[in-house]
Amino acid sequence: MDVDPRHYNHVAINDNDIHNIVLSYLVHNCYKESVESFVASTGMKQPADCLEDMEKRKRIFHCAVEGNALKAIELTEQLAPDLLEKNKELHFDLLSLHFVELVCSKKCTEALEFAQNQLTPFGKVEKYVSKLEDFMALLAYEEPEKSPMFHLLSLDYRQQVADSLNRAVLEHSNLPNYTAMERLIQQTTVVRQCISEENAKNGPPTFSLKDFIRS
Numbered sequence: 001m002d003v004d005p006r007h008y009n010h011v012a013i014n015d016n017d018i019h020n021i022v023l024s025y026l027v028h029n030c031y032k033e034s035v036e037s038f039v040a041s042t043g044m045k046q047p048a049d050c051l052e053d054m055e056k057r058k059r060i061f062h063c064a065v066e067g068n069a070l071k072a073i074e075l076t077e078q079l080a081p082d083l084l085e086k087n088k089e090l091h092f093d094l095l096s097l098h099f100v101e102l103v104c105s106k107k108c109t110e111a112l113e114f115a116q117n118q119l120t121p122f123g124k125v126e127k128y129v130s131k132l133e134d135f136m137a138l139l140a141y142e143e144p145e146k147s148p149m150f151h152l153l154s155l156d157y158r159q160q161v162a163d164s165l166n167r168a169v170l171e172h173s174n175l176p177n178y179t180a181m182e183r184l185i186q187q188t189t190v191v192r193q194c195i196s197e198e199n200a201k202n203g204p205p206t207f208s209l210k211d212f213i214r215s
Helices: 015-028 032-042 050-065 069-079 088-104 108-124 126-140 155-172 180-201 209-214
Strands: none
């Protein structure tokens, strides 16, 4: 390693640094009431237009998570008019959520028509072909939740699309699309990996139960 982490042992972390990390997390995840309480209790300055934009993002996020993808698209186009036009992959993912809702509602004819009109055009691009095949395959199963593509019907998949949408909206507004906390965790992970690699060159480190539990 070029830099010895011990050089940072005496770097002071003040309350404002910690407050900014917490506020970044709350704003990113649209916790409006928590932001208001946190700002009031710490005396921090509230970010400009923070609450209004947060309410709009929160509604978009919840629409996507609940599977109301068409409403999420409509609200996104109002808040960030050219976002989905530029981010075709995200647009495809949102449209796929609506397709999945139609399949789960046993509206197979409607789902097929929607796929032909809205999803099939994406099939002209190589990277969408296999995704499109997976979604269309859901129509072949009477119980799609028991198909090999069952994960496409899951809350985890909707959450993943909603998270991507939230990050894209933040980036479109020239705001960080990752929280300060996430950045710190990423940096900490890299530092730990570098330290482990350095220790490996000098032989295995002494086992410490306390360090193992903390890792």
